[in-house]
Amino acid sequence: MSSLIKSSIARKVVMALSGLFLVLFLVLHVTINLTSVISPDTFNEWSHFMGYNGLVQYIMQPILIIGVIVHFVMGIVLELQNMQARTIKYTRYKGAANSPWVSRNMIITGLVVLAFLGLHFYDFWIHEMTYKYIEVHPEDPARYYTETVEKFAPIWRTVLYIISFGLLSLHLWHGFASSFQSMGLNNKYTPYIKSFTKAYALVVPLVFVFIAIYHHLNPITH
Amino acid sequence: MKIYLKIWRQKDASTKGKIVDYTLDGIEGDMSFLEMLDILNEDLISKGEVPVEFDHDCREGICGTCSLQINGRPHGPDRLITACQLHMRSFNDGDTIVIEPFRAKAFPVIKDLIVDRNAFERIQQAGGFISVNTSGNTIDANTIPIRKENADKAFNAAACIGCGACVAACKNASAMLFTSAKVSQFALLPQGRIEAMERVQNMVRQMDLEGFGNCTNTGACEVECPKGISLENIARMNREYLSASLKG
Numbered sequence: 149m150s151s152l153i154k155s156s157i158a159r160k161v162v163m164a165l166s167g168l169f170l171v172l173f174l175v176l177h178v179t180i181n182l183t184s185v186i187s188p189d190t191f192n193e194w195s196h197f198m199g200y201n202g203l204v205q206y207i208m209q210p211i212l213i214i215g216v217i218v219h220f221v222m223g224i225v226l227e228l229q230n231m232q233a234r235t236i237k238y239t240r241y242k243g244a245a246n247s248p249w250v251s252r253n254m255i256i257t258g259l260v261v262l263a264f265l266g267l268h269f270y271d272f273w274i275h276e277m278t279y280k281y282i283e284v285h286p287e288d289p290a291r292y293y294t295e296t297v298e299k300f301a302p303i304w305r306t307v308l309y310i311i312s313f314g315l316l317s318l319h320l321w322h323g324f325a326s327s328f329q330s331m332g333l334n335n336k337y338t339p340y341i342k343s344f345t346k347a348y349a350l351v352v353p354l355v356f357v358f359i360a361i362y363h364h365l366n367p368i369t370h
Numbered sequence: 371m372k373i374y375l376k377i378w379r380q381k382d383a384s385t386k387g388k389i390v391d392y393t394l395d396g397i398e399g400d401m402s403f404l405e406m407l408d409i410l411n412e413d414l415i416s417k418g419e420v421p422v423e424f425d426h427d428c429r430e431g432i433c434g435t436c437s438l439q440i441n442g443r444p445h446g447p448d449r450l451i452t453a454c455q456l457h458m459r460s461f462n463d464g465d466t467i468v469i470e471p472f473r474a475k476a477f478p479v480i481k482d483l484i485v486d487r488n489a490f491e492r493i494q495q496a497g498g499f500i501s502v503n504t505s506g507n508t509i510d511a512n513t514i515p516i517r518k519e520n521a522d523k524a525f526n527a528a529a530c531i532g533c534g535a536c537v538a539a540c541k542n543a544s545a546m547l548f549t550s551a552k553v554s555q556f557a558l559l560p561q562g563r564i565e566a567m568e569r570v571q572n573m574v575r576q577m578d579l580e581g582f583g584n585c586t587n588t589g590a591c592e593v594e595c596p597k598g599i600s601l602e603n604i605a606r607m608n609r610e611y612l613s614a615s616l617k618g
Contacts, residue, residue: 155575155578156582156585158615160584160608233476233544233583237473238442238470239376239468239470240441241541242442243590245593246443247541247589247593248589251586251587252586254586326587329587330585330587332610332611332612
């Protein structure tokens with residue numbers, strides 16, 4: 149077991165597992181968000197449940213935050229090690245001849261998504277924490293829809309979200325299928341995993357983009 | 371045809387190297403790439419200059435000795451060949467060709483285009499063998515039945531010539547394709563299963579110790595490998611390693 153923790157393969161498995169966990173989380177996230185377009189009441193109901201359920205708040209939320217941190221820290225560790233593995237660079241290096249851009253630039257797409265997470269946490273998570281635990285407002289199960297839609301009123305935020313979802317799509321395009329290879333799965337099902345990855349990497353961010361644009365174009369009129 | 375060369379020149383391991391320009395005229399398309407370098411060296415020697423040092427041996431794509439990064443790709447622009455199998459017909463009159471050594475911290479430059487690939491030897495020595503007493507009582511390997519599919523996969527993995535193109539191509543200078551081919555060629559056969567657990571752990575440990583980078587599944591190694599070693603081998607090694615580590 150001790151060799152497992154120190155090895156390059158183990159680090160890749162940690163990346164793969166934390167990545168897959170985040171992939172699963174995105175399904176939950178996009179599903180709840182989609183209800184904000186379909187039924188504001190359902191969105192409020194689900195958001196209130198997520199915001200006040202003990203299991204979600206005190207068990208699942210910390211696990212999610214740890215998942216994000218592990219994925220991010222391990223990604224940086226791997227990148228630094230990889231940079232050290234070639235100290236003298238090539239004068240000419242034709243990466244495009246043998247590998248897709250997304251696979252070579254996971255650190256760039258990853259860092260953009262991370263920066264986006266900073267904004268996203270500021271927009272929603274910090275706001276929630278302040279509302280519930282610092283300012284200690286009473287429970288208001290009907291506030292979520294309005295708060296969310298109002299966030300997308302400024303064009304700059306909507307555009308930033310759309311750009312970030314684009315980069316998230318690129319990150320998922322390589323990362324999702326790649327995590328199976330890291331865990332040792334490369335067999336007759338691999339082509340299906342790759343096709344599913346592409347579908348997932350397109351559909352999930354596109355739904356997020358759709359929701360952001362929808363709320364920007366349909367502001368709440370008081 | 372006329373060729374403009376930009377070649378990495380480095381006096382020795384401790385001296386800083388640089389790209390030096392050369393021009394060659396009268397190069398024929400039927401010449402091999404290494405013949406072209408031979409002509410350059412003849413020219414340099416006749417001028418009293420130091421010839422360009424480069425690794426080569428069999429010159430037929432078997433030994434894995436040649437190790438040139440040509441125009442940003444290991445073994446040049448063509449697929450499934452080594453630099454010695456590359457011909458000048460792959461280039462055009464007036465082309466500029468950049469020739470560099472394979473770059474990796476674990477492959478230090480010895481001189482000019484020659485790199486020290488002993489890191490690969492040490493990975494092999496860490497587990498790339500089976501312990502069989504061959505002193506007069508060797509059993510014919512064919513007495514053990516092996517599934518055709520496994521035999522083919524083991525053979526394909528064993529086709530690795532250890533040239534280092536995978537490391538040279540990888541943006542992380544990872545040696546996973548090489549190591550996984552050496553692990554796979556045994557892991558797929560009953561003779562190799564006996565020491566399978568220690569083998570994969572020892573070879574991966576040595577690979578990490580040598581300072582190669584981590585695999586990020588770009589697939590560049592598979593594309594540039596002159597022997598077409600598949601990424602399936604890397605997945606197999608990951609599998610073998612995880613199962614050995616969890617059991618051990």
